[in-house]
Amino acid sequence: MLEFKYDTQLLIEGENLDEDEISAYITQHLKGDCLLAVGDEELIKIHFHTNEPWKVLEYCATLGEIFDIVIEDMDRQSRGLKG
Numbered sequence: 648m649l650e651f652k653y654d655t656q657l658l659i660e661g662e663n664l665d666e667d668e669i670s671a672y673i674t675q676h677l678k679g680d681c682l683l684a685v686g687d688e689e690l691i692k693i694h695f696h697t698n699e700p701w702k703v704l705e706y707c708a709t710l711g712e713i714f715d716i717v718i719e720d721m722d723r724q725s726r727g728l729k730g
Contacts, residue, residue: 648722649696649721649722649725650680651678651679651680651681651696651697651698652696652697652698652720652721652722653696653697653698653700653718653719653720653721654694654696654717654718654719654721655679655693655694655695655696655697655700655703655704655717655718656692656693656694656695656715656716656717656718657692657693657703657704657707657713657714657715657716657717658690658691658692658693658713658714658715659686659690659691659693659707659710659711659712659713660689660690660711660712660713660714661689661691661710661711661712662688662689662711663688664686664687664688664689664690664691664710664711665688666684666685666686666691669684669691669693669707669710670682670684672706673693673695673703673706676706677695677697677699677702677703677706678697678698678699679695679696679697679698679699679703680695680696681694681695681696682694682695683695691710693707696721700718704716
């Protein structure tokens, strides 16, 4: 059984984005692991394992436009089912 079930990935397009600030906020305020926040001031890719992907989406939407959103159920995938 996985501690954090959903692999959450998305892109944020905006202005003056700071990957370090985004990483710090997610780490401090959202439960999960395997966080990656990479990019530049205009485009950041987020990858995060969590049980509450909607909270990641809510936060990221405050930073800019979010798109290419993928949320996969890793528990289903581990059982050979479509995630």
